[in-house]
Amino acid sequence: MITNPVPGPTAVARQWFLARSDLDALIQALRKAGRTVIGPTVRDGAIVNDEIQSAADLPAGIRDEQAAGRYRLAERSDDRVFGYTVGPTPWKRFTFPPNLPIATAHLSGGFGFEQPHITAPQLAFLGVRACEIAALGMQDRVFLGSPFTDEDFRARRKAALIVAVQCTTCSSTCFCSSMGTGPEVRNGYDILLTEIDEGFVVQAGSPAGAAIVAHLPTRRPTHAETGAAVDSVEAVRTQIGEPLPIAGIDRRLQHQLDNPRWGIVAERCVECGNCTMACPTCFCTSVTERSDMEGRTATTERQWDSCFDVNFAKVAGGDFRARPRDRYRQWLMHKFSTWMDQFGSFGCVGCGRCITWCPVRIDVREELQVIAPVIQPVERPVAVEPVAASPGDFSIARLASVRQETEDTTTLSLTDMDPAFLAGRPGQFVMVALPAFPAVPISISRFHSNGIDLTIRAVGATSTALVNLHPGAKVGVRGPLGTFWPIEDAFGRHAVVVAGGVGLSPLHGLVEALVANRDRFESVSLYYGSRTPEDQLFRDDLATWSAGKAIDVAVTVDRAGPEWKGRVGVVTTLFDMMSCDCSRITAFVVGPERMMQASVQSLISKGVPPERIHVSMERHMECGIGLCGHCQTGRYFVCKDGPVFSLSELGDLYVREGI
Amino acid sequence: MHARAMDDYAAVIAMLNHTWFGAELAPETQERLAKLGNIQDFEVDEVILHEGNDTRAMGVLVSGRLALRTLVPERGPVTILSVEPGDIFGWSAVLTDAQAQSTVVATEASRALVIDGVRLRAALKEDHALAASLYPQILNAVARRLRATRLQLLDLFAR
Numbered sequence: 001m002i003t004n005p006v007p008g009p010t011a012v013a014r015q016w017f018l019a020r021s022d023l024d025a026l027i028q029a030l031r032k033a034g035r036t037v038i039g040p041t042v043r044d045g046a047i048v049n050d051e052i053q054s055a056a057d058l059p060a061g062i063r064d065e066q067a068a069g070r071y072r073l074a075e076r077s078d079d080r081v082f083g084y085t086v087g088p089t090p091w092k093r094f095t096f097p098p099n100l101p102i103a104t105a106h107l108s109g110g111f112g113f114e115q116p117h118i119t120a121p122q123l124a125f126l127g128v129r130a131c132e133i134a135a136l137g138m139q140d141r142v143f144l145g146s147p148f149t150d151e152d153f154r155a156r157r158k159a160a161l162i163v164a165v166q167c168t169t170c171s172s173t174c175f176c177s178s179m180g181t182g183p184e185v186r187n188g189y190d191i192l193l194t195e196i197d198e199g200f201v202v203q204a205g206s207p208a209g210a211a212i213v214a215h216l217p218t219r220r221p222t223h224a225e226t227g228a229a230v231d232s233v234e235a236v237r238t239q240i241g242e243p244l245p246i247a248g249i250d251r252r253l254q255h256q257l258d259n260p261r262w263g264i265v266a267e268r269c270v271e272c273g274n275c276t277m278a279c280p281t282c283f284c285t286s287v288t289e290r291s292d293m294e295g296r297t298a299t300t301e302r303q304w305d306s307c308f309d310v311n312f313a314k315v316a317g318g319d320f321r322a323r324p325r326d327r328y329r330q331w332l333m334h335k336f337s338t339w340m341d342q343f344g345s346f347g348c349v350g351c352g353r354c355i356t357w358c359p360v361r362i363d364v365r366e367e368l369q370v371i372a373p374v375i376q377p378v379e380r381p382v383a384v385e386p387v388a389a390s391p392g393d394f395s396i397a398r399l400a401s402v403r404q405e406t407e408d409t410t411t412l413s414l415t416d417m418d419p420a421f422l423a424g425r426p427g428q429f430v431m432v433a434l435p436a437f438p439a440v441p442i443s444i445s446r447f448h449s450n451g452i453d454l455t456i457r458a459v460g461a462t463s464t465a466l467v468n469l470h471p472g473a474k475v476g477v478r479g480p481l482g483t484f485w486p487i488e489d490a491f492g493r494h495a496v497v498v499a500g501g502v503g504l505s506p507l508h509g510l511v512e513a514l515v516a517n518r519d520r521f522e523s524v525s526l527y528y529g530s531r532t533p534e535d536q537l538f539r540d541d542l543a544t545w546s547a548g549k550a551i552d553v554a555v556t557v558d559r560a561g562p563e564w565k566g567r568v569g570v571v572t573t574l575f576d577m578m579s580c581d582c583s584r585i586t587a588f589v590v591g592p593e594r595m596m597q598a599s600v601q602s603l604i605s606k607g608v609p610p611e612r613i614h615v616s617m618e619r620h621m622e623c624g625i626g627l628c629g630h631c632q633t634g635r636y637f638v639c640k641d642g643p644v645f646s647l648s649e650l651g652d653l654y655v656r657e658g659i
Numbered sequence: 660m661h662a663r664a665m666d667d668y669a670a671v672i673a674m675l676n677h678t679w680f681g682a683e684l685a686p687e688t689q690e691r692l693a694k695l696g697n698i699q700d701f702e703v704d705e706v707i708l709h710e711g712n713d714t715r716a717m718g719v720l721v722s723g724r725l726a727l728r729t730l731v732p733e734r735g736p737v738t739i740l741s742v743e744p745g746d747i748f749g750w751s752a753v754l755t756d757a758q759a760q761s762t763v764v765a766t767e768a769s770r771a772l773v774i775d776g777v778r779l780r781a782a783l784k785e786d787h788a789l790a791a792s793l794y795p796q797i798l799n800a801v802a803r804r805l806r807a808t809r810l811q812l813l814d815l816f817a818r
Contacts, residue, residue, distance in 0.1 A: 501816035531816035558811050560738045565766040568726065568741040570810040573803075576679055576745060592815040598806075 016218035017225055019199040023081065024055035026163070026191075029215045030124040035161060038094060039126030040087065045073060047087040049094075052126070059084060066171035066352065069361035082127055082195045085171040086351050090280035091125055091132055092139060095156045102152075102287070103300040103392030105435035105476075113394050113433070113476055120155035126163045128189070130182030131174075131349040133164060135280035137188060141343045142283050148390055148625045161208060164189035168196075168232040170239050173352030175365055178243040181349040183236045194229035201229040244365055250340040252372040253333050254635060257652055257659065261371045266325035268360045273306035275354035275364075276331065281347050284312070284629035287391065287622055291436040298436035300392055307331050307629060315620050316459040317592070320633075326658025330632065336368060338635040342626065391623040394433050394476030397421075399469050400451060405537045408458050409502055410467040415451035417477060422447060424480030426487075426509030427616060427644045430454070431624045433476035437462040441621040441639065443506035444480060455505035455537065481624045483644040485510045486614060490521055490586035493612075496578070497526045498599045500571055500591020504528055504537045506616050506643075507590050511541075515550055523580060524551035529571030529595070531558050552577075571595060572602045582607040590616045597655040600647060611648040618643070633659050668693040671772060674721045678745035680800060681719055681772075688792040692719075695782060696774035701725075701765035708749060708763040716773050717752040720744050723769025727761040736762065739811070740804065747800050752776030753783065 018026065030037050031053075039052040042059050052058065058081040065072045066085065076083050104114045128136075140157065143150035167174075167183040176182030185192055190209030193200040201221050204210035221229075276282040286305040291298040305312060307330045313321040321327050339347030348364075355363050397417035404410050414421075421430065424444055432454065433439040440462045446453035458464040466475065487510065495514050499507045514524045526545065530536045536555065546553040554574045556567035567574070571591070578585070585608045589599050596615055603613055619631035619638040626640030634653040636642060653659055671693035675681025681689060701707060701723070708714065710730060725742040739761065742748050751757035753776070783790045 529816075531814070535816060556741075558814070558816065562726075562728065562736045562738065562764075564738060565724070565726075566741070567724070567743065568738045570807045572810070573743070573807055576743065594813055595810065595815045598810055 014203070015221050015226060016202040016213060016216070017199060017221035018193075018202050018216055018218050020079070020081070020195075021199075022217045023058075023200070025216050026212070027052065027055055027126070029212050030126075030161065030163075032215075033122075033124075033212065035122045035124040037124045037126055040082070040084070042073065046071060047073070047084050049087065049089040049091065049125075049127070055081070058082075063169065064171065066173045066356045067361075068173065068355050068363045069358055071356050078197070080168075080195055082165045082193070083169055085167065085169060085174060086129055086132065086353060088278050088353065088357055090278060090353070091128060091136060092280055092283075094123055094125070095136065095160065096139060096143070096150075096153055096283060097156075098304045100152060100302045101299050102302045102390075105298045105300070107296045107435060110396075110474055111435050112396070113392070113435075115390075115392055118152050118155045120152075120159040122159050123156075124161040124163060126165075128162050128164045129167055129351075130164070130185040131176040131179075131351040132280055133162065133185060133188040134176075134179075134181035134349045135351070136162075138281045138343070138345065138347065138349070139283065141345070142281075142627070145343070146625070146627070148623075148627060150390075161191075161212075162189045162205075163191045163193065163209075164205075166192065166194040166229070166233050167236050168194070170236050171352060171356070173355040173363075174240055174350065175244060175352060176350035177237055177240050178246050178365075179346060179348055179350035183240065184233050194233065196225055196228045196232065198225070201226055244368065246336075246346070246368075249368060249372050250337040250346070253337040253368075255652075256371050257329070257634070257656060259371050261367065262325040262329045265362060265367055266323065266328050268362055269308075269324055269328050270360055271308045271310070271324055271327065272359060273308045274357040274359065275362075276306040276308060277304065278353035278357045280349060280351060280353070281335075282306070283627070285623075286312075286628070286630075287438060289436050289438055295436070302391075305629075307334070307632075313620050313630060315618065320619060321658055323658050329658070332364065332367060332371075333634070334629070334632060335364075336372075338632065341635040342637070391431075391439075391478075391625070391628070394431070394439070394478050396474050397451070397477050399471055399473045399475060401471055402467075402469065405455060405539075406535050409455060409537060410458070411445065411453050411455045412466065412469065412475075413448070413451060413453050414475065414477065415448070417451055421452055421477065421480055422449075424452070425484035426513055427484035427506055428480040428482050429506070429621075429624075429643065430477045430479030430481060431621075432462070432466060433478070434462060434465055437465050439476070439478070439622070440466075441481075441624065442466075443616075443643075445505040445508040446512065447509060453508075455502070455508070457502045478624060482639060483642055485513075485588055485644055486646075487513055487517070489612065489614070490514070490588075492520070493522055494580045494585045495521045495524045496585050496587045496603075496608075497524075498571060498587060498589040498591070498603075499526070499528045500595040500599075501530055501535065502537065503590035503592070503595075503616075507588060508538055508541070510588055511545065511551070515545065515548070518550045522584070525578075526551060526553045527571055527574040527577075528553070528555045529557065529574070529591070530555070533557050533560055533564050533566070570598065572598050575599075575602050575606065578606065583609060586612045586614070588614050593618070593655055600654070604647075611646050613647040614644055615647065615650070615654070616643045617645060617650075671696075671698060674698070674770075675719065675772065678719055678721065680745055680747055680796060684796055685788075685792045688789055691782065691786070691789050692772065692774060692793075695778055696772045699771055699773045701769045701771070703765055703768055705765045706762060707765065708759045710759055710762040712759050714749050714752045714754075714757045714759045715776050717747060717749045717776060717779060718771040718773040719747050721770045721772060723765060723771075724767040725769060726764045726766045728764060729761050740807070741766070747797070749776075750797055750801060752779060753794075753797060755780065 064084040143153040335347040397414040400415040445455040621639040626637035631638040
C-alpha cells in the first residue's frame with residue numbers, strides 16, 4: 001500500500017487527535033478493511049510483532065530496557081502503548097518470509113520449472129518506527145531496485161499498510177540519528193501516530209491511510225497537543241546524543257581488511273547469527289531442494305541464511321571464510337561498506353537490534369570506531385548486466401553430446417537453447433539446474449553456432465548428476481552471467497594465458513578467440529599445468545594449437561611416470577620461456593587459488609603490470625545476480641562483478657585469507 | 660654420453676649466456692666455468708646420475724630435457740621435476756660427500772656443461788670472487804626448485 005518508501009522532507013499534513021481509549025477503533029477499522037493487523041505485543045518476555053486482535057493486545061504501560069546483550073521489560077509510570085523502542089522482530093519477517101518456495105520442477109514426460117503463484121496477505125503493520133521504515137526502503141532497493149525483481153516481495157510490500165509511530169523514547173542501543181534514518185518519521189507511511197500523554201496526534205500519508213483515519217473518532221488537536229508531539233520527538237534526538245562519525249566509513253573500512261580488531265572481536269563472537277536474524281535489512285539466503293518420494297516433483301525453497309554460518313562461503317575444495325574473524329568482517333563490512341557499492345546506501349539503519357540481541361555484548365558502534373581510520377577511496381569496477389531474470393527461473397537446453405575429458409571431467413555440449421546464451425563471451429558462466437539438485441555455476445568452455453560447451457568436474461551431487469546425463473537429456477540453464485575476459489586489453493601486446501587443472505575450461509573459449517584473432521596480438525602463449533598427464537583437458541585442442549604454430553603452447557605436469565617425456569614441475573616454471581618484454585604482456589590466469597597466487601607473483605616479479613593481469617575467481621555462487629551474498633568478496637560479488645577481475649581491481653582483496 | 664673438451668671457450672660462454680643460470684653470472688665466472696667443465700651430450704633415456712650415488716658433477720643444461728626421478732615402492736620411478744635448458748642438475752656436487760636425491764635421466768637428446776665436483780669445490784675454495792658470484796646463483800636455482808616443490812606438495816589440483 002505504501003506509495004513512496006523513500007524518506008523525504010516532511011510534508012505539511014493535516015493532523016487529528018485520537019484518544020488513547022479510542023485506539024482500538026483504528027485496529028478494528030483496519031480489520032474491517034480486510035487486513036490482518038500485525039503489531040506489538042508481549043510474548044516470552046519481549047515486545048514482538050505479531051497478529052493482534054484489539055488494543056488490549058498492545059503493551060500498555062510497558063517499557064523496554066536495552067543495552068548491549070541485555071533486554072528487559074519493565075512497567076511504565078503511565079499507560080502509553082508505544083512507550084518502548086524496537087523489539088526482536090524485524091518487519092522483514094512479513095515482507096521477506098524466512099522460508100519461501102520459489103520454484104517447482106515437475107517430471108512428466110520431460111520436465112519444466114514453474115514459479116509459484118504469488119498471493120500476498122493484506123496486512124497492516126502497526127507501530128513501525130522511523131528506522132524500520134528506512135529498513136523497508138532498503139529492502140525495496142534490494143528486491144525492487146536492482147536488475148532482479150522479487151515479485152513475492154513486491155506483492156507483500158504492496159499489500160502492507162504502514163501505521164508508523166514516532167519514537168518518543170530511545171534505548172542506549174539506538175543510533176538511528178547516526179545512520180540518518182531517524183528518530184523522526186518523515187515519509188513512507190500510510191498513517192502516522194505520535195503518542196502524547198492523552199492519546200495520539202494522527203497524520204495520514206496516503207489516500208489509503210486517509211480513508212482509514214476518516215472512520216476514526218478523531219478531533220482537531222490543540223496547539224498544546226501538536227507542540228507536545230513535536231517536542232517529544234526532538235527530545236529523543238537529544239537523548240540519543242551525538243551521531244557517530246559515519247560519513248566515509250564505507251571507504252575507510254575497505255582499507256582495514258587486516259586490522260587485528262577482527263580477530264579480537266571474533267574471539268568474543270559465538271556466531272549465533274542473532275545479529276543477522278534480528279537485523280531488519282539482512283537478506284542473505286540459501287536455496288534448498290526438496291523432492292517428493294516419487295521423484296516427480298521437486299520444490300526449491302529459499303530460506304534466510306546468515307553469513308555467520310560456517311558453510312556460507314564453502315565450496316567443494318574448502319571454505320573461503322573459514323575463520324570466525326572472516327565471517328564477522330564479512331557481516332560488518334557488508335553493512336557499512338560494500339552495501340554502499342551494491343545499493344548506494346549503508347545496510348544499517350541504526351535500530352540497535354544487533355547490539356541488544358548479541359549474547360556476548362558486541363557493540364557494532366564500538367567496533368566501527370576502533371577499526372576504521374581515514375583511508376583513500378577506491379574506484380568501482382564496471383559490471384556486466386546479467387541476462388538472468390530470477391534465481392528460480394531456468395530455460396531448458398538439450399544435451400547434444402557428452403565427451404569425457406579426463407577421469408573426472410566431462411564436457412557437455414548443449415543446444416536448442418535461448419539465443420541469448422550464444423551472445424555470451426569467454427569467461428562468463430551459466431547457472432545449471434536439474435530437478436531436485438541445487439543449481440551450480442559452470443564456466444562456458446566453448447561457444448558453438450548453435451549452443452555452448454560446459455566442461456564439468458564431478459565434485460558434488462549436481463555436477464556428478466550432470467556428467468552422467470546422456471545425449472537428449474534436458475537441463476535448466478540461466479545466463480550467461482558475470483564478466484568476461486577483456487581480450488581487447490591484449491591487442492598489440494603479448495597475450496599470455498596461464499591455466500592450471502580445470503582452470504583451462506574458462507580459458508578455452510579465450511584461447512580460441514586469441515587464435516581466431518591472432519593477427520591482433522604480438523604473440524600468444526598458453527602455459528598449462530595439470531596434476532598428471534592424464535588430467536590434461538582438451539588434449540586434442542592442445543595438440544591442434546601446438547601444431548598450428550599460431551600460438552606457443554607449453555604444458556607441464558606436477559608428477560608423472562617414466563613414460564612421460566614432457567615437462568614436470570609447477571606451471572610457474574614455464575615462465576622461464578618468456579623471452580619478450582614482460583611489461584608488454586597481458587596475462588589471463590585461472591587455476592586453484594594458490595596456483596594463481598604463485599603465477600601472479602611470478603608475473604609481477606617479471607614486470608607484468610598488475611592492471612594487465614586478469615584472473616577468474618571461484619567462489620560459492622548461488623543466485624548469479626549479486627543478491628544471495630554467498631560469493632561476496634569485499635565490495636565485489638563474484639557472480640556479478642566477476643568472475644573475471646584485473647589484479648588492480650581486486651587490490652588488497654586478491655588471495656586474501658578469509659575474504 | 661659423449662664428452663667433448665672444448666678449447667673454444669667463447670663457444671661455451673655463448674652457450675652459458677643462452678641460459679638463465681649462466682647469463683646472470685659475471686663474465687669472469689662464465690670463463691672460469693667454461694675452463695673447469697666440458698660439454699657433454701646425452702642420448703635419450705641415458706641415465707646421468709643414479710639416486711643415492713655420490714654426486715660427482717654439477718651440470719648446466721644447455722639444450723634438451725632431463726627428468727629427475729625418485730623410486731617409490733610399489734609405484735616405480737616417479738618423475739618429480741624436469742630440468743629445462745638453463746637450469747642446473749647435480750648442484751649438490753658443491754657439497755662434500757653429497758648423494759644424489761634423484762635419478763637424472765635424459766628424456767630428450769641433451770647437451771650440458773658438466774663440471775667435476777672435486778675441481779669445482781677446489782676452485783670455489785681458492786677463488787672467493789668465483790664463490791661470491793656462483794654461490795648466489797646456485798642458491799637461486801635451489802630456491803626456485805624449493806618454491807616449486809612446495810607448490811607441488813600442496814597438490815593444488817587434487818580432487
